[in-house]
Structure formats: C-alpha cells, structure tokens
Amino acid sequence: MANLPDEKGHFDQYGGLFVAETLMHAIDQLNKAYEKYRNAPDFIAEFQYELKHFVGRPSPIYHAKRWSQELGGAQIWLKREDLNHTGAHKINNCIGQMLLAKRMGKTRIIAETGAGMHGVATATVAARYGLECVVYMGAEDVRRQAANVHRMKLLGATVVPVVSGSKTLKDALNDAMRDWVANVDNTFYIIGTVAGPHPYPMMVRDFQQVIGQECIEQMQEYVGRQPDYVVACVGGGSNAMGIFYPYIPYTDVALRGVEAGGDGIETGRHSASINAGQVGVLHGNRTYIMQNEDGQIQETHSISAGLDYPGVGPEHAWLNDTGRAQYKVINDDEALEAFQHCCRLEGIIPALESSHALAYAAKLAPTLDKDKIILVNLSGRGDKDMHTVAQYLNMEL
Numbered sequence: 001m002a003n004l005p006d007e008k009g010h011f012d013q014y015g016g017l018f019v020a021e022t023l024m025h026a027i028d029q030l031n032k033a034y035e036k037y038r039n040a041p042d043f044i045a046e047f048q049y050e051l052k053h054f055v056g057r058p059s060p061i062y063h064a065k066r067w068s069q070e071l072g073g074a075q076i077w078l079k080r081e082d083l084n085h086t087g088a089h090k091i092n093n094c095i096g097q098m099l100l101a102k103r104m105g106k107t108r109i110i111a112e113t114g115a116g117m118h119g120v121a122t123a124t125v126a127a128r129y130g131l132e133c134v135v136y137m138g139a140e141d142v143r144r145q146a147a148n149v150h151r152m153k154l155l156g157a158t159v160v161p162v163v164s165g166s167k168t169l170k171d172a173l174n175d176a177m178r179d180w181v182a183n184v185d186n187t188f189y190i191i192g193t194v195a196g197p198h199p200y201p202m203m204v205r206d207f208q209q210v211i212g213q214e215c216i217e218q219m220q221e222y223v224g225r226q227p228d229y230v231v232a233c234v235g236g237g238s239n240a241m242g243i244f245y246p247y248i249p250y251t252d253v254a255l256r257g258v259e260a261g262g263d264g265i266e267t268g269r270h271s272a273s274i275n276a277g278q279v280g281v282l283h284g285n286r287t288y289i290m291q292n293e294d295g296q297i298q299e300t301h302s303i304s305a306g307l308d309y310p311g312v313g314p315e316h317a318w319l320n321d322t323g324r325a326q327y328k329v330i331n332d333d334e335a336l337e338a339f340q341h342c343c344r345l346e347g348i349i350p351a352l353e354s355s356h357a358l359a360y361a362a363k364l365a366p367t368l369d370k371d372k373i374i375l376v377n378l379s380g381r382g383d384k385d386m387h388t389v390a391q392y393l394n395m396e397l
C-alpha cells in the first residue's frame, strides 16, 4: 500500500488542510519542525525514554482465558493500554507533541477536550515539562465531567468553559483554533486524536503506532504468530490507528474498527461517522462527519464520552473505502454488557470506550474456531466511568 499521506496530507480524497489563512503560518512551522525531528535519533531516544519511564511501557498483552472459554470460540487477547500512566493510550501522543513543542521553543500549550481525558493527559505532560497549559472545554462538558476538571486544575492547568453553541466538544474545537491563531508565536496546540489539519493525523498516528509495534513483537514472543483479527474502538480513531498502522502490511490480519452506535443507528442518537455519516470538512480535514442537511455538525451520542466525536480521522475514512479495515457498530447496551463480562470474568474494569471493541470481539469469537486469535486494544481503564455505569445499572454509588 502507498505510504500515505502525501506531502499535502491527503489519504486519497480524505485529510488535507482546510484552515483559515491566518493559521497557515503556524501549520507551516509545525510541518517543518515535525519533518526535522520525526526521524532525529535524539528525538526518538527521548520519546522512547519517556514512554518507558513516565508511561510504563511496554504495556503487556494478556490472554482473556476465562472469557474466551465462556464464549466457546476464538481466543481473545487484550493489549493493556489501560495500564499506562493516566489510564489510557492518550498519553503516548501527548508526550510526542510535547517533546516537539519544547524543541520549537514554545512556552504555552493549548488543547480542547470533550470528556476531559485528553485534557488530563495534556495537563499531565504540561506539568511534567513545566509549560503553561490552557484547556478549552464546553461548559456543558465542564458540568458533566467535574472530576476531570478537578484533575486538570490539580495538575496546574487553566480550564476555560466554552459557552457558545451547544457548549460541547465542537464548540471547544473552534475556540482552541481561535486561541492558536491569536497566540501562534509562543503556543503549541496539542490535538488528541488522528484528526485536525495535516500534519496532525499523520503525527498522532506516528506517536501512537508504538501500540501496534509492541503487539507484533509480543504476539511473536508469547503466541508464536500474529492474530487473525485486530479490533479497536474508534472515536477520532487514535488508539485504532495506533494498533492498526503497523499491521497494515500484514494482509492476513483483519482490521476491525468499532464505532459507537449509541441508542442505535436508526434513532439518530449515535456517533458512527463512517457507518452513518457523510463526507464533509470538520476540524481542518475532509473525512466522514455527522452533519445535517444544512451542513451543520450534529450532536452525537454515546454512553462513552470518549467516542462522542462528530468525525473520524481521515486515514480511517481511507482504510474503510479501500476495504483494508472494516468498521462495525456497537450500541450502548451491548458495550455495557461487555463491560460487565470483562469485570467479572477477567478482573479488569475496562473503559466504556474500549468496551465497544470488547463487545464486538465477544460477538465475533463464537463464530470462529478455538485456534483463532482476536487481539483487542483495551484503550483505557474504566475508573472514570463509575458514575455513568452506576446510573445505567441503577446502582447506588
């Protein structure tokens, strides 16, 4: 397969660079810096050192034996990104972008966040490296995600509630872009998923590909072969791109992304951009997005706040169209059921986002022979989801 994106950031018709003229200077600067450092030995060495000593990598792979046995088909293996510092894969990318920001001489970091997980990861690395950190968050999300707002503040970040529009992630995206335009000289914008204008989708993928690279080594070492399927949940798509990308040349390995079906595609309350969206432009790139007839971005819904993004990374749009990866849908109630099975059968409380990938694997496993292997990216831990789960299950907290 071609080595994408091209120099303009295109994955065929997807991706690219759709930003205001006023941002071109910042984007140019970022492109040049990333080209300069992405293959520089000292940059790579520092990144790897941080992943090992600050994040705790490599994260293990783990055979979910009891669950596999109960399902009676293929063997399910988990890639344990939940064991990373801060509890998910997002920290890998934040460290990479922070090391770049430092080399570019930036002193201020901005980010936008929906559920707050990317905000917490960004505030964490800003504290680690001593940079000022401002996080934009929809006022409605600030209210819903009070614990993460508190975490960001403890880590020394300023959280700015955004009161325009629907007061959620898409409004925070706009304000972060505006801040960047106004403060390009000293400010680096850390985007949390494989979206945004070029070079972000490529850069975030590159920083997250450590997940798949480790899996290839670990599967060989502990199982003696590569899996038959690799499964990951898809919000913006960074944990999925991180595990998929190194596997793209392994054509015997099937790649399955799992989108959030929310209350069900037919209800319109979901966030399945590939399965039920259209091609359009969002967040500086062309991809599948959720929009209404007037081209307005639609409100999305999912039990997992981290999958609640109205678009998807352009490389996934391309992988979908070429058929190299397929994208499935899992609804809220199916994810919640998989969440409970993982807790009780494996002693692991998974993130609700990751529970979508688990639910798809649990559907797939019984249709396959016992000697087949499904490797699921367990993108994060579920401690953050206790309130949501309690609410859905009518449990007291």
Ligand SMILES: *Cc1c(COP(=O)(O)O)cnc(C)c1O
Pocket (backbone or CB within 6 Å): 088, 089, 090, 117, 118, 192, 193, 194, 233, 234, 235, 236, 237, 238, 239, 240, 306, 307, 351, 353, 354, 379, 380, 381
């Ligand atoms: C943010 C998040 C996701 C969704 O983001 P991607 O960019 O699609 O990976 C998935 N899982 C967890 C645990 C998250 O925190």
